[in-house]
Amino acid sequence: MVNERMLGLGVEPNAIRELFAYGMARKAEIGDGNVFDFSIGNPSVPAPVAVKDAALALLEQPAASLHGYSPAGGVPEVRAAVADSIRRRFGIDASSESVYMTAGAAASIAISVSAVTEPGDEVVVISPYFPEYKVWIETAGCACVEVPARMSDFQPDIDALAAAIGPRTSAVIINTPNNPVGVVYSRKSLEALADLLAAKEAELGRELYLISDEPYREIVYDGVEVPYVPCVYERTIMCYSYSKSLSLPGERIGYVYVSDRMENAASVNSAVAGAGRALGYVCAPVLFQRVIAACVDEPSDVASYAANRKLLTKGLSALGYEFVEPQGAFYLWMRALEDDARAFGERAKAHELLLVPSDSFGVPGWVRVSYCVSADVITAAMPAFKALMEEYRR
Numbered sequence: 001m002v003n004e005r006m007l008g009l010g011v012e013p014n015a016i017r018e019l020f021a022y023g024m025a026r027k028a029e030i031g032d033g034n035v036f037d038f039s040i041g042n043p044s045v046p047a048p049v050a051v052k053d054a055a056l057a058l059l060e061q062p063a064a065s066l067h068g069y070s071p072a073g074g075v076p077e078v079r080a081a082v083a084d085s086i087r088r089r090f091g092i093d094a095s096s097e098s099v100y101m102t103a104g105a106a107a108s109i110a111i112s113v114s115a116v117t118e119p120g121d122e123v124v125v126i127s128p129y130f131p132e133y134k135v136w137i138e139t140a141g142c143a144c145v146e147v148p149a150r151m152s153d154f155q156p157d158i159d160a161l162a163a164a165i166g167p168r169t170s171a172v173i174i175n176t177p178n179n180p181v182g183v184v185y186s187r188k189s190l191e192a193l194a195d196l197l198a199a200k201e202a203e204l205g206r207e208l209y210l211i212s213d214e215p216y217r218e219i220v221y222d223g224v225e226v227p228y229v230p231c232v233y234e235r236t237i238m239c240y241s242y243s244k245s246l247s248l249p250g251e252r253i254g255y256v257y258v259s260d261r262m263e264n265a266a267s268v269n270s271a272v273a274g275a276g277r278a279l280g281y282v283c284a285p286v287l288f289q290r291v292i293a294a295c296v297d298e299p300s301d302v303a304s305y306a307a308n309r310k311l312l313t314k315g316l317s318a319l320g321y322e323f324v325e326p327q328g329a330f331y332l333w334m335r336a337l338e339d340d341a342r343a344f345g346e347r348a349k350a351h352e353l354l355l356v357p358s359d360s361f362g363v364p365g366w367v368r369v370s371y372c373v374s375a376d377v378i379t380a381a382m383p384a385f386k387a388l389m390e391e392y393r394r
């Protein structure tokens, strides 16, 4: 026999990956240039030259330091380099003991959820949300409580969160800059959330953790402020990844940072190490841990995403589409032209446009357009977007 739940997860289609696979097959059939694939968040910008230079220089070093095990939480110098960067960039007194190197944000979030919950607890997410949150929450034996974002601007709805947080709540997961909506949570929103969590901790007599998923932290436009969440709320566990900021999703590298401002940071650090052990996330890829230490302050190249954003928003608004103006990440949240986003996605597909229906993110009526593609794809897709709009207007 096999585990029923795992079997279900293994066979259950992941809509994004399924659409991406469809796109690959369709491209093989009708040619790359005839399919407009806006399905997946695979960075189109190459990793910085500094990453390649660091990797090549490291490969000259003794193999044991590159390909051998590191301590479970990471190479001590790497954890120290990350903590030092956090201290310098965000002015928080980060210690290397509070940095746990991981295989990307996915591992970071799964670890964080397991570290601060008991089976039967509730973890709150803000919908629309990254679909894997539910998988990680339920794997920890917890219930995923979905609270819709404020519809006017997709910022957290503080009143709705207040109503959802109860005696079984252990944590709230946020994601800013946001996938799929592209908004960045404002300082005002984060401060209101921090005040709410502090008040609820006092009322309920239990710790409430804020798990802040931030793989897109550096990918923002027009100089929008991205407040550092551990500075806003003390009981924050920050989940970071270099998948998007340095275009390294295949290298599986990131970290958990437990805010040193939390009074129980030492026990949370131990629980993070324990969850890493329990889930098998120990000793993140060592070569890339060392690359990160060398490139810890390397800036992200957002110029092409910014250009794509402009091209896409200008084109779509001229055609009459309604969408949320993206402030960060590389996704555009566009209203479907009918209530059933899946049906709209299918009609878009007939025009070779691959858009992810919002049902995948827990809400109806929208689609996500990933614009981490080449600018040519956006330009070439405009006649298809036009034809799709005309089809609905007819």
Ligand code: PLP
Pocket: 041, 103, 104, 105, 106, 107, 130, 175, 179, 213, 215, 240, 241, 242, 243, 249, 254
């Ligand atoms: N969280 C969000 C919001 C994401 O969009 C992604 C990946 O697309 C992840 C987490 C997982 O990232 P990683 O590749 O670092 O595991």
